[in-house]
Amino acid sequence: MFEKIDTQQFDPATVMWYAAPAADWQAALPVGNGRLGAMVFGSHGVERIQLNEETCWSGGPYSTVVKGVAEALPTIQQHIFEGQPIRAHKLFGRKLMGYPVEQQKYQSLANLMLFFDGQEKVKDYRRWLDLETGIAGVEYTVDDVTFRREVFASAPDQVIAVRLTASQPGALSFKAQLRGCRNSAHSNYATDYFRMDGVGRSGLMLNGKSADYLGIEGRLRYKAELQAVPEGGTMKVEDDFLIIENADAVTLLIAAASNFKNYKDVGADQEKRVADCLKKVEGKPFNAIAEAAVSNHWNFFKRVALELPKNKRSFLPTDERKKDPDPNLAALCYHFARYVLIASSRPGTQPANLQGIWNEDMNPSWDSKYTTNINAEMNYWNAQSGNLAECFEPFRKMAQELTDQGAQVAKEHYGARGWVFHQNTDLWRVAAPMDGPCWGTFTVGGAWICNQLFDHYLYTRDEAYLKEILPLLEGSVQFFLDFLVEDPSGQFLVTNPSTSPENPPKGPGYEYFYDEVTGMYYFTTICYGSSMDIQILTDLFGNYLEAEKLLGKESDFGRQALAARKRLAPPTIGKDGTLQEWTEDLGQMEDRHRHFSHLYGLYPGNVISARRTPQYIDGVKAVLEQRGDGGKGFSMGWKMALWARLFDGDRANKVFKVYLQEQCCPQLFAKCGTALQIDGTMGVAAGITEMLVQSHEGAIDLLPALPQEWANGAFDGVCVRGGFELNMKWDDQRISRVEILSKAGTVCRIGDGAAFKVLQDGKEIETTLNTDGSLEFRTVKDGSYKLVSQ
Secondary structure (H helix, E strand, O other), X not given: OHHHHHOOOOOOOOEXXXXXXXXXXXXXXXXXOOOEEEEEXXXXXXXXXXXXXXXXXXXXXXXXXXXXXXXXXXXXXXXXXXXXXXXXXXXXXXXXXXXXXXXXXXXXXEEEEEEOOOOOOOEEEEEEEEOOOOEEEEXXXXXXXXXXXXXXXXXXXXXXXXXXXXXXXXXXXXXXXXXXXXXXXXXXXXXXXXXXXXXXXXXXXXXXXXXXXXXXXXXXXXXXXXXXXXXXXXXXXXXOEEEEEEEOEEEEEEXXXXXXXXXXXXXXXXXXXXXXXXXXXXXXXXXXXHHHHHHHHHHHHOOOEEEOOOOHHHHOOHHHHOOOOOOHHHXXXXXXXXXXXXXXXXXXXXXXXOOEOOOOOOOOHHHHOEEOOOHHHHHXXXXXXXXXXXXHHHHHHHHHHHHHHHHHHHHHXXXXXXXXXXXXXXXXXXXXXXXXXXXXXXXXXXXXXXHHHHHHHHHHOOHHHHHHHHHHHHHHHHXXXXXXXXXXXXXXXXXXXXXXXXXXXXXXXXXOEEEOOOOEEEOOOOEOOEHHHHHHHHHHHHHHHHHHHHOOOOOHHHHHHXXXXXXXXXXXXXXXXXXXXXXXXOEEOOOOOOXXXXXXXXXXXXXXXXXXXXXXXXXXXXXXXXXXXXXXXXXXXXXXXXXXXXXXXXXXXXXXXXXXXXXXXXXXXXXXXXXXXXXXXXXXXXXXXHHHEEOXXXXXXXXXXXXXXXXXXXXXXXXXXOOXXXXXXXXXXXXXXXXEEEXXXXXXXXXXXXXXXXXXXXXXXXXXXXXXXXXXXXXXXXXXEEEEEO
């Protein structure tokens, strides 16, 4: 790769590279296999490779359900309807919050430290991450010896591999130490422990336990073990150091596991798991390990390719490209997002959390949990369109697991049937309101997840999958049929209590006060019928009814859902000309708020449409203009998709450039303020997709929001609803090639399709031009079709 970088013989849409080591963790390069992750700094002298294992969390199996508190709900609702939000807030805080009020933390596993003598000054330095292979590398020269390290995470062999080489025989010497991590920031957290030991003459190991936290016993046990395979030279272990001297090359193989079986059971044997992994690779040549890992990764990554215009800046170091973005940098961001999902969410693993699978901090920002008032959902916005349907499986499984405590919370906290989930969960799948009423009154977290599950079906048209998720949808609908109440006018059904994440209303009864739950001077967001709630439920009830129809089911329950859906409050334009964020026409304390909760219905939802509901579009634009193009990383990814749904690609591209310069780490991870998060990374990729192809309104819209700077390009392998996979190319902003693979044999509709005829096997087939301008034709499963200009 070094030679390719220096001769510019690499693809700048799939390779990121740098001329200096990572200055800190937020500039390191990630590798992962869904279960194990590493952040590679690429330093000389002292190298750090920070390690993660997906189940290393504080605590152990626990519940936050508080029994028998639903009797307080009517009084809370009355306070809200009577304009006394602070009284409602306080009573919700005392009665309906889960306990413990907070949740557990995702933890760092270890740090592999490599110590090299005489490498303080180097020349010809390069480090890189090849997204096509999943390999991170570094190369530099000391005197006349060139040293190279390559790091990858193997899914087939379930190890992290580090390969060290030198250009001259016997020139490779270093010491290695596998260091544990402990939560010593707060003494009451430091109930975790670890032990660092040598293993024979060729290895190191780390054994540890999770921290007790919030009164929950740390019951997780974990182990990591490193085995070294030198080529030439000598090797020995002294205490907890591995010492290699005068080798030609060395392979380090790292296995790690915990005793986690599932969210209720920590009865596995972590030592056996690690031993089994290392036994599998014992004696296996490094090239065989690497080839299997690369082949497995490539099987996912190769499915989609995005090409956008290149210029001379496209070949600069990635951190330099960000300062003045070339159009091709958008393709690199798109490919990096798919890489991140492949590396952090595989079938059988945990879903990607706030930081994917990568975390160095024992007290990470927002505990690196699953935040479901936007962030966890955003992590998977690009899964289906990005041709990574398998990577969605952990998200679906988490939804199923949440119904366990979710059903208990519905009964005990709300006196309702079905299941409910709020705005956060952790490894242990707790479901009750947490943090405080400002956040905990978000009752539609589970409903939003259900909408995303149904959207997955729209991409795959897998009827067996639809049958599998129908009970989840039904349970969520059942909860809201019990929970919805009439608003004071008696006209509409609303959620109560409710919140619009995470924006405080401004109006009668809303003021700052000292909150006994959070222990700080704060505001309340509690309300009834937030616009986001109503839009999510409009989608939820509609999706459930569509699922019933698709499965040939008709029920009294479905008729109840239909009747309730008709009584949900419609979107409303407020007195200031913006789309209202709440059922009441309230102001907002933070008019440049980072969330766009009340625009859910435009994206990712399907309640508001530039075509179907033009009466709301000026109000939507007014919200976007009011809140500006800046904000947090996730916010800008969301804004890109929103502007794309409004067919304004240049504005979406403008937001993208602000994101790159203000809320994007050197290796293209997003930030949330200053903390690394992956949600914005994934949201940006979803926004790019929406700019190039949309499929949410029953037809495939090609280039609906193409920026002028992206005048030429190609997008191959992208998936759209209806079960179609597209290869498309455009020149001078006009479609020049479209190939369609029908994976499900459904009817295909092309928006604005009058200019095309359709070929199958070189022969024109029958089509219908609809009154809305869409072109419609029947397909067969696994059939291939071409659109050709008339």
